[in-house]
Amino acid sequence: MARSGRPKPLSVAIVGSGPSGFYAAEALLRDGGVAIDLIERLPSPFGLVRGGVAPDHQSTKQVVRAFERTAEHRAVAYFGHVELGRDLTIDELRGLYDAVVLAVGAPADRPLGIDGEALPGVVGSAAFVGWYNGHPDFAALSPPLDGRRAVVIGNGNVALDVARVLVKSPAEMAVSDIAEDASAAIAASPLEEVVLLGRRGPLEARFSQKELREMGGLEAAEVALDPGQLPAAVPEELPERARRLAERNLAVLRGFRAVGGGTGKRRRVRFEFFARPLAVLGRTRVEALRWERTALVDGRLRGTGETGELSCGLVVPAIGYRSRRIPGVPFDAAHGRLRNREGRIGPGLYCVGWCRRGPSGVIGSSKQDGDQAAAAIRRECEAGPEASQNGKAGRRGLRRLLARRAVTWVDYPAWQAIDAAERAAAPAGAPRRKFVTVEDMLALLERPSGGGGA
Numbered sequence: 313m314a315r316s317g318r319p320k321p322l323s324v325a326i327v328g329s330g331p332s333g334f335y336a337a338e339a340l341l342r343d344g345g346v347a348i349d350l351i352e353r354l355p356s357p358f359g360l361v362r363g364g365v366a367p368d369h370q371s372t373k374q375v376v377r378a379f380e381r382t383a384e385h386r387a388v389a390y391f392g393h394v395e396l397g398r399d400l401t402i403d404e405l406r407g408l409y410d411a412v413v414l415a416v417g418a419p420a421d422r423p424l425g426i427d428g429e430a431l432p433g434v435v436g437s438a439a440f441v442g443w444y445n446g447h448p449d450f451a452a453l454s455p456p457l458d459g460r461r462a463v464v465i466g467n468g469n470v471a472l473d474v475a476r477v478l479v480k481s482p483a484e485m486a487v488s489d490i491a492e493d494a495s496a497a498i499a500a501s502p503l504e505e506v507v508l509l510g511r512r513g514p515l516e517a518r519f520s521q522k523e524l525r526e527m528g529g530l531e532a533a534e535v536a537l538d539p540g541q542l543p544a545a546v547p548e549e550l551p552e553r554a555r556r557l558a559e560r561n562l563a564v565l566r567g568f569r570a571v572g573g574g575t576g577k578r579r580r581v582r583f584e585f586f587a588r589p590l591a592v593l594g595r596t597r598v599e600a601l602r603w604e605r606t607a608l609v610d611g612r613l614r615g616t617g618e619t620g621e622l623s624c625g626l627v628v629p630a631i632g633y634r635s636r637r638i639p640g641v642p643f644d645a646a647h648g649r650l651r652n653r654e655g656r657i658g659p660g661l662y663c664v665g666w667c668r669r670g671p672s673g674v675i676g677s678s679k680q681d682g683d684q685a686a687a688a689i690r691r692e693c694e695a696g697p698e699a700s701q702n703g704k705a706g707r708r709g710l711r712r713l714l715a716r717r718a719v720t721w722v723d724y725p726a727w728q729a730i731d732a733a734e735r736a737a738a739p740a741g742a743p744r745r746k747f748v749t750v751e752d753m754l755a756l757l758e759r760p761s762g763g764g765g766a
């Protein structure tokens with residue numbers, strides 16, 4: 313219901329329909345008196361949940377149930393397949409809405425900054441994860457899986473996801489929504505070993521305990537490490553929480569096998585700590601990774617001068633992400649995110665999630681950003697003399713602008729038709745069979761029984 317004294321509800325455009333966009337919408341809906349338009353580059357919503365969360369972590373993907381309820385709220389409209397920069401500009405959006413919230417995530421890989429990283433066969437985790445998750449940007453990636461070893465750089469949860477998906481058996485992946493081509497390519501690969509390269513030690517690794525423990529229960533892969541790389545104990549001086557986390561992870565790592573022994577499983581994951589990447593080697597494609605042994609001296613990372621080479625056909629840096637620049641929006645290049653102060657970029661312009669604070673935390677970590685953005689929007693719109701005029705055209709204006717440019721958008725019922733078609737095509741045991749190109753999604757909508765776009 314519109315608030316008293318306000319002829320029209322507050323109009324808000326949220327750009328990006330991943331978790332942070334939905335949390336911002338939820339927070340805005342809580343106080344009512346708002347009309348929200350979710351603008352999404354792809355026909356499909358849910359961002360990182362659909363394209364980033366590992367396909368075998370279906371329980372994490374359940375969060376979309378709540379997002380679906382939000383999308384179906386009468387105050388919310390979905391504009392899929394509408395791209396900021398291509399179909400409309402940030403200034404146009406700001407002119408149309410009382411507030412604009414950017415929830416565009418951090419979709420680009422951070423560069424490694426070493427020689428050889430442009431060689432074919434170096435595939436950043438954003439691209440690699442996108443590929444196996446059926447993200448349309450990476451459907452044609454075709455990463456080289458013809459080698460016997462792959463190296464994943466980084467000791468975070470994304471590195472674990474990549475390693476796990478590479479070594480799980482087709483039977484283990486059957487209950488996932490991995491892209492069909494990726495599943496077939498991984499199953500057919502002669503891959504034997506995935507090395508997880510960490511530049512620091514087990515105590516500094518950013519693995520969650522649950523994800524690390526999961527590695528020990530893989531059906532078709534053993535997990536190995538050099539027990540000599542594990543410390544005898546966790547230093548007392550670590551803060552309480554960090555110490556407990558490190559102790560738990562250390563206990564899990566101690567349960568893994570020593571390198572050398574074998575269980576006869578088809579593949580294996582090897583943890584290699586204290587090794588930093590120096591260069592990717594190869595003439596026309598990746599042939600090896602050169603690394604240097606490191607040590608922590610007073611907590612600082614130091615090279616020891618000892619080097620080694622790992623022959624491999626694929627290198628996946630999983631070292632974090634960056635946001636992309638948006639013309640007309642200030643960018644913090646040092647941190648790879650939008651320049652903002654507690655989520656505020658400028659008058660009527662806000663950001664939430666990874667484009668606000670960088671790529672950290674779990675899905676739910678963006679909730680707080682949404683709450684803060686909603687509160688700030690209310691404050692600003694209620695206090696500001698121009699915003700209180702309610703002169704912005706909002707949804708009506710957006711529809712007019714898109715129609716003028718002959719931009720056809722995918723509305724929420726149209727997405728639901730795509731969703732239903734994916735579910736109906738699911739192989740036995742799997743939740744869905746994903747469309748991996750935008751063209752295929754749009755083609756479905758054009759069929760007489762496929763549901764309608766806007």
Ligand code: NAP
Pocket residue numbers: 424465466467468469470471473510511512516517518520523588589630631632633671672673674
């Ligand atoms: P992350 O947790 O920040 O880990 C990045 C890793 O890359 C760190 O080990 C870091 O080492 C290493 N690194 C960075 N620059 C490097 C370089 N130049 N050379 C070698 N190593 C380098 O990032 P992430 O794994 O991409 O995950 C992003 C966020 O998503 C995290 O908050 C993560 O927990 C979350 N996530 C959660 C789940 C889950 O809950 N299941 C799944 C996936 C992702 P240093 O520590 O030495 O910098």
